[in-house]
Amino acid sequence: xxxxARVHGDSSDAVEAALVDAERVGFRFAMFGRTSAILVFTITxxxxxxxxxxxMVAAFTAAVALIGLASLLAAGTRYERKARFAIFALDTVIIxxxxxFAPLSSGDVIPQNLVFLTSRVHNYYxxxxxxxxxxxxxxxxxxxxxxxxxxxxxxxxxxxxxDTVLSYADLPPAPSRAVYFQTILDPSFLGTATRFQEGLxxxxxxxxxxxxxxxxxxxxxxxxRAEEGRRRAHDLFGRYVPAPVVQQLLDEGYLDxxxxxxxxxFADIEGFTRLAEDMPAEKLVSVLNDFFSAVSALIDQxxxxxxxxxxxxxxxxxxxxxxxxxxxxxxxxxxxxxxTMVEERQFEGVQIKLRIGIATGQVAxxxxxxxxxxxxxxxxDAVNLSQRLEALNKETETRCLICGNxxxxxxxxxxxxxxxxxxxIRSRQGDIEVFKHDNEHG
Numbered sequence: 001x002x003x004x005a006r007v008h009g010d011s012s013d014a015v016e017a018a019l020v021d022a023e024r025v026g027f028r029f030a031m032f033g034r035t036s037a038i039l040v041f042t043i044t045x046x047x048x049x050x051x052x053x054x055x056m057v058a059a060f061t062a063a064v065a066l067i068g069l070a071s072l073l074a075a076g077t078r079y080e081r082k083a084r085f086a087i088f089a090l091d092t093v094i095i096x097x098x099x100x101f102a103p104l105s106s107g108d109v110i111p112q113n114l115v116f117l118t119s120r121v122h123n124y125y126x127x128x129x130x131x132x133x134x135x136x137x138x139x140x141x142x143x144x145x146x147x148x149x150x151x152x153x154x155x156x157x158x159x160x161x162x163d164t165v166l167s168y169a170d171l172p173p174a175p176s177r178a179v180y181f182q183t184i185l186d187p188s189f190l191g192t193a194t195r196f197q198e199g200l201x202x203x204x205x206x207x208x209x210x211x212x213x214x215x216x217x218x219x220x221x222x223x224x225r226a227e228e229g230r231r232r233a234h235d236l237f238g239r240y241v242p243a244p245v246v247q248q249l250l251d252e253g254y255l256d257x258x259x260x261x262x263x264x265x266f267a268d269i270e271g272f273t274r275l276a277e278d279m280p281a282e283k284l285v286s287v288l289n290d291f292f293s294a295v296s297a298l299i300d301q302x303x304x305x306x307x308x309x310x311x312x313x314x315x316x317x318x319x320x321x322x323x324x325x326x327x328x329x330x331x332x333x334x335x336x337x338x339x340t341m342v343e344e345r346q347f348e349g350v351q352i353k354l355r356i357g358i359a360t361g362q363v364a365x366x367x368x369x370x371x372x373x374x375x376x377x378x379x380x381d382a383v384n385l386s387q388r389l390e391a392l393n394k395e396t397e398t399r400c401l402i403c404g405n406x407x408x409x410x411x412x413x414x415x416x417x418x419x420x421x422x423x424x425i426r427s428r429q430g431d432i433e434v435f436k437h438d439n440e441h442g
Contacts, residue, residue: 015224019217023135024075027084030133031068034091037126038065064094088131088143095123096150100157111187112158116195124151124202128209135217137210144206148199155195164188257366262320262378263331263358263406265304266386267295267338270353272312283348288312290347295338302334303327307376315386317378320365328409331358332417335400336437356400357389360409381428388425389434396420398440404433 042061067090074083099120104110124147131143159165166189171180183189269275269291276284295314296306303324304316316334319327335356342354361382389401398420407417417435424431 015221018224019135019220022220024080026133026135028072028075030130031072031087033133034068034130035065038062038068084134084136084139085142088127088139089146091127092124092143092146092150095120095127095147096154098123099151099154111162113162113190114187115158116191116198121151121198125205128202128206132209132213135213137214137217140206140210140213144203144210147206148203151195151199151202155190155192155199159190159192162188162190165190165192167192169193257364258321259362259364260320260323261361262363262365262382263318263328263360263409264363264378264382264386265299265316265318265331265335265356265358266390267314267316267335267354267356268390269312270355275350279350287348287350287352291342291352294341294345294347298337298341299334302330302337304330304334307378315383317363317365320363320378321376326410328360328406329413331360331406332402332410332413335402336416339399339437354399355390355393357386357392358400358402358406359383359385359389360403360406361385385425385428385432388428392423392425392434396434396436398436400437400440402435404435407433407435 038061042058042065068087071083071087074080099115100112102115102120104112104115104118128140128143128147131140134140166183166186168184168191171183175183184191275287279287292309292314299306299316302318303322304318305320305322307315307317316331318324318331318334324330335358338356339354342352346352359382361380363378363380363382365378366376385403389403392401393399401420402417404419407414416438418438418440420434420436422431423434
């Protein structure tokens with residue numbers, strides 16, 4: 001459990017690091033977009049207002065644009081997150097100030113409450129939309145909260161400067177057309193209920209946006225963890241494990257620690273030391289790669305999984321980690337196919353002789369190691385027995401020895417096997433019956 005938690009922690013750290021990087025990229029994108037939009041407004045202000053008001057408005061908006069770019073200087077520092085929250089808070093404060101203080105005309109004084117008839121309130125939605133690019137639910141909620149608070153503060157400030165405040169509540173029941181227009185077009189009309197609805201909608205939009213970002217982060221985490229699990233499975237079982245097998249291992253949770261009965265096939269190249277001495281290292285690697293590729297393909301065809309390559313040896317398992325019916329028979333058929341293959345072909349021009357041991361029993365299976373150095377391993381008497389049987393081939397002058405327990409679980413293949421009687425196994429208590437293929441000598 002501790003190992004599983006540690007591996008999961010390593011994966012989570014990588015995912016969180018990717019999300020932090022995505023937040024940084026999103027914030028940069030939002031700031032460049034914000035700056036571009038404000039600069040466009042700066043240009044339009046030059047002919048949207050009379051001189052010298054247009055110059056002052058353009059200078060102010062240009063300064064606001066540059067402040068956004070300045071916040072990018074905090075990237076990679078301990079002030080990075082604070083800078084993000086600060087710039088979005090600043091934007092909402094500026095919008096609120098425009099609502100409360102910016103005059104509607106450079107000419108005669110126009111009641112400030114009529115600002116709510118313009119599109120200035122919509123700027124809050126633009127800021128919230130920009131916050132979505134940061135992929136930070138907290139920042140979206142933060143921006144929404146400042147927007148709601150700023151909108152409310154601007155409304156209260158405008159109300160405090162009004163001698164009379166009219167709202168929909170001042171309309172009589174079933175008002176006539178003339179009375180309705182007279183009330184809502186009055187310079188003292190504020191429509192407090194509508195202002196409340198605006199603030200409520202701004203808050204709801206921020207909450208929905210934050211939930212959408214949170215959902216997106218979950219999807220990213222799930223995808224990243226799936227990719228990390230797939231990478232780890234490939235690392236555990238090597239590049240010869242087919243993608244469908246890897247996906248099945250991940251989907252069904254077969255990489256988790258488990259105990260089950262399995263059949264182990266251990267194959268070792270005969271005379272490898274002499275072979276290695278007489279061959280350049282590059283040539284030897286090519287031979288082994290060609291050999292392991294061919295053997296792995298036959299193992300896969302028979303439903304086994306390659307667990308590890310140990311020098312010139314290969315250890316494979318049937319029924320662990322993937323459950324297989326007739327796993328003992330599958331292992332026996334795989335051994336016959338492998339022996340036939342090595343007799344009929346060469347590997348990079350080199351003829352190879354092979355010895356195989358097959359044993360069946362209870363095994364404990366799971367990935368072990370630390371950090372990024374993980375390997376999937378089986379523990380149990382069957383693992384050791386398969387290796388002992390492979391070595392026993394030297395004495396019996398055979399190519400493949402199979403323990404009696406494996407043969408009993410593969411009765412359909414018994415006619416094709418020959419018993420060599422009861423044998424004692426080195427470094428193991430108790431004798432066992434061993435079998436060989438019927439087409440072998442010895």
